[in-house]
């Protein structure tokens with residue numbers, strides 16, 4: 184089995200590059216940052232959305248694929264996984280409030296674009312996933328059978344929301360370049376000025392980061408081995424038990440049919 188570390192290192196580097204890229208874009212071409220209802224307040228929106236709902240999210244998602252987390256009690260890693268997701272939720276809520284405030288201050292209607300619909304839907308799904316994650320996987324009173332049923336749904340929804348988040352980022356970058364270059368700056372997007380070249384590359388970088396995260400998550404051999412000891416993995420023996428019950432049933436059925444066949448021959 185190949186180690187997951189080279190892939191995880193690539194993931195960390197691409198994530199850092201995304202955060203640096205989105206900060207440089209807004210500092211270099213958009214006048215930097217402020218919290219005063221101006222265009223500089225808007226600049227927090229892409230920075231916080233990319234840092235929170237893409238990079239921190241991606242890091243939190245691949246946490247269980249770090250071999251260091253495989254030994255011993257799973258609870259500290261669960262807390263870190265949930266904590267990283269909470270931090271990313273907080274960053275995205277602040278990022279959303281930046282753009283909502285700017286729009287309200289300038290009298291721009293809210294939620295008119297496909298970007299805003301997909302974006303808000305993504306954040307709502309993400310918040311729901313977090314609440315359900317805490318209730319089901321963290322609270323000791325949640326039944327094991329519920330964990331067994333919800334784990335595959337949790338993993339599927341987690342990877343799907345990450346893909347939705349990329350869709351929101353790509354549409355946001357495109358929309359922003361069209362607005363800013365064509366209407367504010369007077370330079371045309373189609374002439375591919377340096378800012379457009381940079382922001383387009385940022386979009387590609389975000390895509391690459393998420394592809395690496397999805398690659399890491401899709402590799403079954405990098406999953407935490409099943410120790411059957413930690414409390415978090417308590418539902419795994421249960422699954423095995425269920426599987427064994429199924430196998431016993433099959434054996435009994437085969438035995439019954441063989442007996443029936445021989446008694447038929449004798450009679």
Ligand code: HEM
Pocket residue numbers: 228229232233236237279282283286287292293294295296297298299300301302303305306348349351352353354355356357358359362
């Ligand atoms: C996961 C990432 C993102 C989410 C969830 C998201 C979400 C949203 C939402 C809900 C709005 C609507 C605000 C309102 O109606 O007042 C909005 C507006 C906007 N966002 Fe994003 N955004 C994301 C990333 C980005 C990025 C990376 C950019 C690039 C600059 C961007 C550019 C814009 C622009 C230009 C607007 C104003 C126009 C509009 O409402 O469509 N967004 N975003």
Ligand code: HEM
Pocket residue numbers: 244245247248261262264265268309310312313314316317320321334337338340341342344400406407415
């Ligand atoms: C919005 C928040 C969340 C998202 C997007 C999310 C996403 C994910 C993803 C993508 C995985 C798959 C990881 C893998 O296959 O290695 C996963 C696994 C898991 N998550 Fe979350 N998660 C969130 C919140 C939570 C919370 C709050 C908890 C509670 C502690 C939690 C507990 C777990 C557990 C127990 C697993 C299974 C790990 C395993 O045994 O393979 N998640 N999550």
